[in-house]
Amino acid sequence: MATAMKDALAPAEPVDLLAKFDPIIQTRETLLAAGVEDPFNLVMEEVLSPTQAICNGRDTILLGTYNYMGMTFDPDVIEAGKRAMEEFGAGTTGSRVLNGTFRDHRDVETALREFYGMDHAMVFSTGYQANLGIISTLAGKGDYIILDIDSHASIWDGCAMGNAEVVPFKHNDVEALEKRLKRVPEGAGKLVVLEGVYSMMGDVAPLKDMVRVCKENGATVLVDEAHSMGFIGEHGRGVAEEQGVLDDVDFIIGTFSKSVGTVGGFCVSNHPKFEVLRLVCRPYVFTAALPPAVMASSATSIRKLMHGGNKRAHLWENSRTLHGGLKALGFKLGTDTPQSAIIAVIMPDLEKGAMMWEALLKEGLYVNLARPPATPAGMTLLRCSLCAEHTADQVQTILGMFERAGRAIGII
Helix, strand or coil: CCHHHHHHHCCCCCCCCHHHHHHHHHHHHHHHHHHCCCCCCCEEEEECCCCEECCCEEEEEEECCCCCCHHHHHHHHHHHHHHHHHCCCCCCCCEEECCCCHHHHHHHHHHHHHHHHCCCCEECCCHHHHHHHHHHHHHCCCCCCECCCCCCHHHHHHHHHHHCCCEEECCCCHHHHHHHHCCCCCCCCCCEEEEEEECCCCCEEEEEEEEHHHHHHHCCCECCCCCCCCCCCCCCCCCHHHCHHHHCCCCCCECCCCCCCCCCCCEEEEEEEEHHHHHHHHHHCEEECHHHHHHHHHHHHHHHCCCHHHHHHHHHHHHHHHHHHHHHHHCCEEEEEEEEEEEEEEECHHHEEEHHHHHHHCEECCCCCCCCCCCHHHHEEEEECCCCCCCCHHHHHHHHHHHHHHHHCCCC
8 A cells, every 4th residue: 555655656757858859869979970070069269360260170261151251350340349348348238128228239220221221220139039039020920921931940930939820932932922922811911031042052032023922912021131241232232132122122131140240130121110129029128138349340340341342242253163163073052053152062961961071171171061950852061151251262272172072072
């Protein structure tokens, strides 16, 4: 009797909440057991420039940092951050709607309005939070979000947080977008979320046709220009500018962690009710504001990007040279022609991809190893992101590294 009662009171064995990740754990353990360096645990012991660092103890060319315009070491950007650090300290310790709005938060929003020629700008602590906040606030229960199936995780998470009806369409397919829009019930709110440049393959959206279809069907349009701001378009305003539809887009989302070279996210818009978002957008209201030093550096960088035509031209030259060279060597690429500063080199499988990644690292080159679920169609790829500070000689060196590594691994 006592034993039975004791057994009844014994604590139940808890369900392992991390068991669902066992396949990922096993995949990683299998890779490491084969002797491959951990591609997701690289350490930069010293950063020498926007294009060079000491990684895992090796002198390494950086080709996977998203530092498109090389602004991280710009002397004016660094000096602005130093001054703000000395004047305002290391952090804000508060959200933007309480004690977290400092002089430089307002200044960076002014710089964004100047850069885009728009009426309103709002800065978030990360680009992820910008998508999470704006999308979840714009579209809620009863509304519809129509989005590209290859959209970034932050876009999908913003959809889930807002509890709207989510309708994906085939990647970059204008006809599929139009069909989805026409099926939305009459009177329902419609938000279409697109990206200028898609971060995995580096391909560009046909925004001109997509925005036209959206407007014909009474939809609000949001475009994430994280991977095109600073580089694409006459003034670096992104794909929407390059394709002539910037004035027709309702909301532009971007990040500071790419071309601007700092950290943070933003939304710009001409919507007359935009400022109410500061009071109702939860990832803005309930998050600590970025340090003033980051904001001062960001404002300086954005203003310099307005006059970055020469840098943009050089970056395009780098992209054309690397894309053409890799294609000539026999590598399979994500796009037939260079469309952005991202060049995706498609691998046969994860094992070969990890081996190629390691071979390149040992050559002295860092790229991103990308795998599902981040990549489309279950593919593994090496993602290269070029910088305006890469020299022509460095690009040729990179091509030599790819050739040697590719032949050693048996990919070419």
